[in-house]
Every structure is written in structure tokens, then in C-alpha cells.
Amino acid sequence: MKYDRSKIPSVTVNRLSIYYRYLERLIETEEGRNIKTISSYEISKKTGINSSQVRKDLAYFGEFGTRGIGYHIENLIDILKKILKSDKEWNIILAGAGNIGKALAQYEGFRKRGFFIKGIFDNNPRKINEKIDNIHVYDVKDMGKYIRKWHIEIGIIAVPENSAQRVADIMIAGGIKSILNFSPVHIKLSPEIKLKNLDLSVELESLTYYLNL
């Protein structure tokens, strides 16, 4: 399986996660245990992504579907797992022990998908040394040290707007390579760092846009 990771659009990667999740659930069901193959049409019906898109997304990684029969489910799961590196566990850190940070610390979905928050970082003395869902809250001043100690590559930013850039800079200096940013502000980073912005009100705004067409 040869392909150039950097050439795959991030929207495709997002959809691969969705296919992967659906197939994993499928094989846990009675129905799923009794079938060996699945068509792009069936994947489409269950994920809401149209079937030509499904075929196009999977074709990036080689021709492993068979016309008229579809994809071998176990095979497809193995491939997606490797592509998405879901066979690995990831230690991550979280900056910000506010409402969003707390919810993320307690979010079961991360653990289920192999993401473990090793530490939470905040600058509020009342929060430092507390625990959220058994995860220790450290002083943000020590964040660089722990990133290096734990060899962390992924950080989540859930701090107020005016601290986001500073926190990102500490993360990068410590060795973080990818950031998921919940703070509604543009963070400037060098281009080799992968940044994903998740501004919750932008998501809502994109819905109002389509109301009352």
C-alpha cells in the first residue's frame, strides 16, 4: 500500500475515520458477524456520505475493492486502522481547565479511540494540583518540561482567546507537532505544525446560514 500521506486532503481523512468507526461497530453486531464483504453503497447508506465519494476516498490507498462484490470488511478495517494509526495509543496534553477543558478531560470518546490525556495545564492556582477525572492539573509553566518528559506530540488548547497564542508557543517549543484548538482565535504557527481549529460558534453560524433559504 503506497501513498503520499501529505497529498490526502484532510476532509478525506475525516471521512476515513467515519468509515472506520462504522465498520468497527458493524462487526460487533449480529448482522455484521454474518457478512464478509460490504459495498460502497452500503457504507454510503450508513454513513451518509455518497457512494462515489466513498469509492474515491478509498481509492487513494489502492484498488482493494472488487467490482460487484465490494470490500472485504476485515481487510478494509485493517487498512483503515493502519492509515489512521488507530492501532496506536496516543498520549496527549490539554491546556485549559475551564468548562470546555473539563468536558474534554472527561470525554469517554477520546479514551475509546486510543487518546489518553496525560496531564492538564492551567495557570489558575486554585486549579493547579487538582484532579479532573483522575487527570492531574499542572502549572502551565511546567508544560514544556512535561511535553518533553512524556514525548507528547499532540496538544489540545481550550484556554481563553488572549492566552491561546502563548500556550501554543510553549507547546511547540516543547516539541508538540499537532494542535487541536478550541479557542476562537487564529494562532500563528510555522507551517510544519498541523493545526486544527474548532470554533464552536463558527459551527453554529454555518447552520444559521442555511436557515430560511
Place this chain on the structure above:
Amino acid sequence: MKYDRSKIPSVTVNRLSIYYRYLERLIETEEGRNIKTISSYEISKKTGINSSQVRKDLAYFGEFGTRGIGYHIENLIDILKKILKSDKEWNIILAGAGNIGKALAQYEGFRKRGFFIKGIFDNNPRKINEKIDNIHVYDVKDMGKYIRKWHIEIGIIAVPENSAQRVADIMIAGGIKSILNFSPVHIKLSPEIKLKNLDLSVELESLTYYLNL
């Protein structure tokens, strides 16, 4: 300003929100008060979206930039505000008073952008009739009634996977037109309903994909 809303890709709409937010902040600064126009290059530098993309996104809504001078800032803000309907306030409802739901109920960013959560709905008797950040938690059984009473068009789903479809069905039956779904499961809806899925672990997975290329 004539354009067909349904023809504008949702990624463009997301970027419009980002431009709008940046410009709003800009005019609150000393620097921003002293300038009248802004170039796509400058918008690009501050939002991280490349300048040809900025021009392309704004061109959907007519030719209101001037070559060599850029966009008239106040004019651009007015236009974006209308396009994004940010001149309106939106009442929304939230299903799910778990960790994510609680964080969303307390999220300042929504109020700042004109989104007001009128009610939270849950099926847990210990949560019903409580308040989260002054928002009442109602029995999910009454959700349809309140959607009609309050004329709500937007709902947020933050319930466990196995209740997501049922909750979405109640929302739609009540009259909701757009759903922001935090539950990591595909919800089946008729095509006229606008659905946006925000699966937090999918977002993290898309970051690991690019690590160690």
C-alpha cells in the same frame, strides 16, 4: 447583492465566519480604528487562509473589493453580517446535560455570537428541573412542546450514541431545521434538514494522520 445561498459550499461559509470575526476584532483595536480598507493579503495574514481563497470566497457575494485598494472594512463587515445573519439573535436548544452538554451550556462564545440556549433537555430524573448556568433542564419528553412554543430552529445534540437518533427525531418532529451533533454516530435525517457532525475524536484522528509522515 444577489446570490444563491444553497450554492455556497459550507467550507466557504465557515471561512466567512472567520473573516467576520477577525474584522470585528480589528475595528475594536487602535490600529483598526485608523484604517478604512483592508487587502485580501492582510486578511490572509491574520486568518491563516490564503489570499486567493479569501478573494474567491468573497467574490461569491459580488465584486465589492477594489483592485490595489482592497475592501472597505465597514462595508465588508456589514455584508458579512447580513450573509451570516449575525445581525439576528438565535434561540437554540440543547439535548444532553452530560459533560459536553454542560460545557456547551456554559460556553460564553455562543452568547457572544448571538446564540442563546433557551432550554436543556435530558432524561435523567436527577438532572431534570436543575439549572446549568441559569438554563433550566427539562424532561426530554417535553422537548417537542417547547420547540414549538419557542419557535426553535436549531438544536444541539450532546447525548449518548444510542439516544442520538431518537432525540434528533423528536427535534425534527417539533420543527427544528438544523442540528449540530456532538454524538459520534451517523444520524439519518431527511435531506432538507441541515446536519453538522462534530465528532471530537475524529478531529483528533485527523491530526495523528499527519504525524511522522
